[in-house]
Amino acid sequence: MRGSRLAVLLLLAAVLAGCAAESRESARRPRDVPLLRALVSADGLQVTVEFDRSGCGEFRLTADEGERAVSVHLVAAPSATRGAGAETPRLVPCTQLAAMGTATVRVGTPVAGRALVDTATGRELPSIDGRTLAAVGYLPAGYVFARDSFETESDVPPRSPQAPLVWTRVFTGPPDRPELRITQAAPGGPELLGWPVTATVRVGGADGQLHLTEGGAQALTWVLGGLRIAVYTVQGNIHETPLPVAELEAVAAALRPA
Incomplete structure (x- = not known):
């Protein structure tokens, strides 16, 4: 009986360790961030977006231009630094929970009336045209x-x-x-x-x-x-x-x- 209990405890410990490792790995993966709204500069070459910064990480905004739409994609990658002698990055404590954030990207040709689409949600973003x-x-x-x-x-x-x-x-x-x-x-x-x-x-x-x-x-x-x-x-x-x-x-x- 004692041996079977020990086996169950060891199995449970292994499962928990695996879940913790998976959770740490998931925390290190980049994640898509939904966008709220956008501003387009008067020359049409700069797009600024607003998003909910309820998480840690470094935010990178990219744009993929099409004939009728410009798809904008915001990704949050965990901030990482290397400790003394460390071989793998360690997460930096988050200091910007529950805040609104902005990010800006330049495009190759003026937006010029094309729709702005949030890649994370697939929806068209409400936006203001700087020309107005x-x-x-x-x-x-x-x-x-x-x-x-x-x-x-x-x-x-x-x-x-x-x-x-x-x-x-x-x-x-x-x-x-x-x-x-x-x-x-x-x-x-x-x-x-x-x-x-x-x-x-x-x-x-x-x-x-x-x-x-x-x-x-x-x-x-x-x-x-x-x-x-x-x-x-x-x-x-x-x-x-x-x-x-x-x-x-x-x-x-x-x-x-x-």
């Missing part, structure tokens, strides 16, 4: 372009299918000034900003809204050339001096529709 965006004609002194993003201050969570499809251009200024953002989106859908409306104002000859928050953030929203626009600041800390509303109005008035 209003051009920025004025920035406050010291402000420079920092990055393009999908960020918005909407009350709808970014992972939700109802999240507004937006293109946000982020500008940074002097150390004592807040970040300036210009968000553009197609008509319809949820509000771009979940901030209270303080007043109705005229923006570039159109009716708009002024938003102010207790934290010092401020915004102008209106419709320009069929696009919903928001020009606003985001306070990084309490020591930043808010931009005068007149500066937001100057940025707004200088935007030119495509």
Whole structure:
């Protein structure tokens, strides 16, 4: 009886060891990552995608061009380093769980209206064509372009299918000034900003809204050339001096529709 119990325990240990080894091997394999939405640059040669970064690894985006569609494929490969004298890579601890990520790839010819297809899911990605965006004609002194993003201050969570499809251009200024953002989106859908409306104002000859928050953030929203626009600041800390509303109005008035 004792011998048969020992045999069962040894068999169970072998099975568990095999499962653990398979799990480690699976963790080291690249995996396809589903995409949420895309931005296409004004020249059509750059595609930026957003994805759910709920996992560890290094993310690589590639594009396969066809006559009617551009297939984009995002792969997550586990980050690996070599310890002293180690023969095999070891996984690096993950520090970016449950975050939204972006990746960019260049294509050989302009996307030019072709569909963007997510290889991981086979579905066409909702996207914004950079050729439709209003051009920025004025920035406050010291402000420079920092990055393009999908960020918005909407009350709808970014992972939700109802999240507004937006293109946000982020500008940074002097150390004592807040970040300036210009968000553009197609008509319809949820509000771009979940901030209270303080007043109705005229923006570039159109009716708009002024938003102010207790934290010092401020915004102008209106419709320009069929696009919903928001020009606003985001306070990084309490020591930043808010931009005068007149500066937001100057940025707004200088935007030119495509």
